[in-house]
Amino acid sequence: MKFVDEFRDVELARAVVSRIHRKSSRHIRLMEFCGGHTVTIMKHGIRQLLPPTVEMLSGPGCPVCVTANQDLDRAIALAREPGVIIATFGDMLKVPGSHSSLQRVRADGADIRIVYSTLDALHIARQNRDKSVVFIGIGFETTAPTIAASILEAEEEGITNYHVLSLHKLCPPVIKALLDSGEVRLDGLICPGHVSAIIGSRPWEFVARDYGIGCVVSGFEPLDVLQSVEMLVDQLERGEPRVEIAYRRGVRPEGNLRAQELMNAIFEPSAANWRGMGVVPGSGLKLNKRYQRFDAQLAFEIDPGPTVEPKGCICGDILRGVKTPLDCKLFRGACTPEHPVGPCMVSSEGSCAGYYHYGTV
Amino acid sequence: MCLAIPALVKSIEGNEAEAELGGVSRRISIVLTPEVRVGDYVLLHTGYAINVIDEEEAEETLKLLTEMASLEG
Numbered sequence: 001m002k003f004v005d006e007f008r009d010v011e012l013a014r015a016v017v018s019r020i021h022r023k024s025s026r027h028i029r030l031m032e033f034c035g036g037h038t039v040t041i042m043k044h045g046i047r048q049l050l051p052p053t054v055e056m057l058s059g060p061g062c063p064v065c066v067t068a069n070q071d072l073d074r075a076i077a078l079a080r081e082p083g084v085i086i087a088t089f090g091d092m093l094k095v096p097g098s099h100s101s102l103q104r105v106r107a108d109g110a111d112i113r114i115v116y117s118t119l120d121a122l123h124i125a126r127q128n129r130d131k132s133v134v135f136i137g138i139g140f141e142t143t144a145p146t147i148a149a150s151i152l153e154a155e156e157e158g159i160t161n162y163h164v165l166s167l168h169k170l171c172p173p174v175i176k177a178l179l180d181s182g183e184v185r186l187d188g189l190i191c192p193g194h195v196s197a198i199i200g201s202r203p204w205e206f207v208a209r210d211y212g213i214g215c216v217v218s219g220f221e222p223l224d225v226l227q228s229v230e231m232l233v234d235q236l237e238r239g240e241p242r243v244e245i246a247y248r249r250g251v252r253p254e255g256n257l258r259a260q261e262l263m264n265a266i267f268e269p270s271a272a273n274w275r276g277m278g279v280v281p282g283s284g285l286k287l288n289k290r291y292q293r294f295d296a297q298l299a300f301e302i303d304p305g306p307t308v309e310p311k312g313c314i315c316g317d318i319l320r321g322v323k324t325p326l327d328c329k330l331f332r333g334a335c336t337p338e339h340p341v342g343p344c345m346v347s348s349e350g351s352c353a354g355y356y357h358y359g360t361v
Numbered sequence: 362m363c364l365a366i367p368a369l370v371k372s373i374e375g376n377e378a379e380a381e382l383g384g385v386s387r388r389i390s391i392v393l394t395p396e397v398r399v400g401d402y403v404l405l406h407t408g409y410a411i412n413v414i415d416e417e418e419a420e421e422t423l424k425l426l427t428e429m430a431s432l433e434g
């Protein structure tokens with residue numbers, strides 16, 4: 001596939017690796033924010049290719065994983081409402097909430113449909129005018145504009161039975177919270193490529209300016225990630241942390257202005273509850289006043305009951321980069337992809353699933 | 362979740378386009394990329410084109426990496 005295969009070129013990758021080995025003299029810790037990058041790194045054994053001076057940590061960039069149990073419980077409670085059809089991305093189905101999961105309530109008769117896109121959810125709403133369709137809106141800045149677009153379309157078409165449970169989260173504010181916590185010390189950040197395709201590279205400037213941490217926006221093929229690591233090594237060896245884009249074919253400094261415009265028309269920033277990090281002010285999106293009628297939270301009175309965290313699961317610590325799946329006593333034993341205890345084992349981009357599938361070295 | 366894959370735009374009709382990815386054709390929304398033209402590649406995320414791929418930049422990146430690799434010898 002064009003723009004994919006070229007960025008998997010083994011010879012070019014080998015050359016980047018040997019340059020990194022030659023140039024890297026001081027020990028640095030880099031975090032890949034995005035779960036998509038974690039998958040690339042695991043799948044291609046990139047950690048093992050890097051010199052011991054370059055340490056890689058996984059970050060909180062897995063939308064399924066960071067969805068708090070309380071929010072998951074809300075989605076499950078909505079699924080139990082009579083006359084409601086839940087439309088959701090497939091990854092959410094198996095995540096265990098406090099008392100149940102979407103999969104389990106589906107087995108008990110709830111109408112839950114797996115969709116690939118909000119376009120599909122709208123289609124379900126069109127075909128089921130006597131029911132309410134609730135889309136479980138998880139995701140970062142990459143996905144939020146597609147939700148905004150669906151709400152605008154629903155409005156234009158006069159679709160009144162479409163609602164969104166907005167659990168969207170914003171990446172720069174959570175990075176700030178993570179850095180302010182002082183729990184993890186970082187020298188460089190591999191910034192999420194498709195989040196940045198929307199927001200651009202400028203929202204990362206504060207990381208370099210205020211925290212002295214290098215930032216490189218990366219694509220998702222192995223060559224992209226290696227190139228980004230090399231750029232960070234260069235920056236840090238020179239002692240000049242700044243924001244650069246390695247993923248230039250997909251990301252412009254200003255981002256996608258049209259997508260930002262749609263997002264801003266529908267949403268306003270709000271506090272969001274992150275698994276492992278708790279409530280972070282300004283790190284989420286809720287529907288603004290003008291579009292409140294599409295807000296599932298307001299349209300239904302639901303009581304998700306008390307929140308219970310999965311016992312023994314250290315997903316939250318893993319998402320903050322302070323532990324790895326190997327530190328979890330349940331890993332591979334009580335917790336497997338078939339019987340996941342926490343979301344980091346469910347999501348295809350969760351760290352625990354990555355360690356499980358691609359080895360643990 | 363933030364996965365986006367390159368797709369080639371074959372035809373455009375209003376806010377929608379016919380795009381080809383890995384030999385398969387599908388209808389996508391281009392409401393987030395009104396500037397897209399037939400023959401462009403877009404990054405496709407959950408049914409929406411989220412950006413037009415900059416082919417020149419892609420070539421530049423590969424050229425640079427190839428030059429650096431040949432210096433490495």
Ligand code: SF4
Nearest residue numbers: 313314328335342352
């Ligand atoms: S292995 Fe399972 S229980 Fe342990 S942290 Fe990962 S998801 Fe949680």
